[in-house]
Amino acid sequence: MTHPRVTVARLAEAKHLPADALRRFGLSDSAEGVRFRYVSPSGAAGRTRLRTGVRGAGGSSWLPGDDAPVVAYSTPEGLGYATTAGYQIVVEGESDCWTAWHHGLPAVGIPGADHWDALTLAHLPVAEIFVQVEADSAQTFPGGVAEYVAAVVGRIRGVGFTGAVHELVLGPDVSDLSELYQRAPGEFTAGVGRALDRSRATSEAGAV
Secondary structure, three states, rough: OOOOOOOHHHHHHHHOHHHHHHHHHOOOOOOOOOOEEEEEOOEEEEEEEEOOOOOOOOOOOEOOOOOOOOOEEEOOHHHHHHHHHHHEEEEEEEOOOOOOHHHHOEEEEEEHHHHHHHHHHOOOOOEEEEOOOOOOOOOOOOOHHHHHHHHHHHHHHHHHOOEEEEEEEEEOOEEEHHHHHOOOOHHHHHHHHHHHHHHHHHHOOOOO
């Protein structure tokens, strides 16, 4: 069965986000699907991502032939939200970043579970970090989500971050920010706030 080509409009509809917001984040239509470039905190161009599916798992890859550096997914706008809020949410992939940024919340995306080393101290201009813990998925996290989270936390400490680091679990049946928003759009910001508070309480005895 042939599926329709993914476009910015179709992707926006699936994520319950305005298409104009995705275009503001750099997404554009192409013959192959939706393209957008990862950019370093300094503004230097990173590798281009190609989205061929509304879901990232199995539908998101690097543009063939692009040999630019692999960097974590951020924008000046997203880093500005982090600086203002005083915390950063580290997620896997792009969709959670779009959802967070559209609501004025900070997020930086790890470009695939095996690229946690793309995260740098420049992505973390904050005093507190929350590492999103998704549901286990063999496709997204081949080594298991616990191994991925441990690698991300290790990287955060390895680049010299000395502030608090928490594991962010959004709920017993909610995997990530995008899913939380799609389930209850009107409660999204409050729901994230409650999850952040729970994470702080869980690690109150000592940061990760």
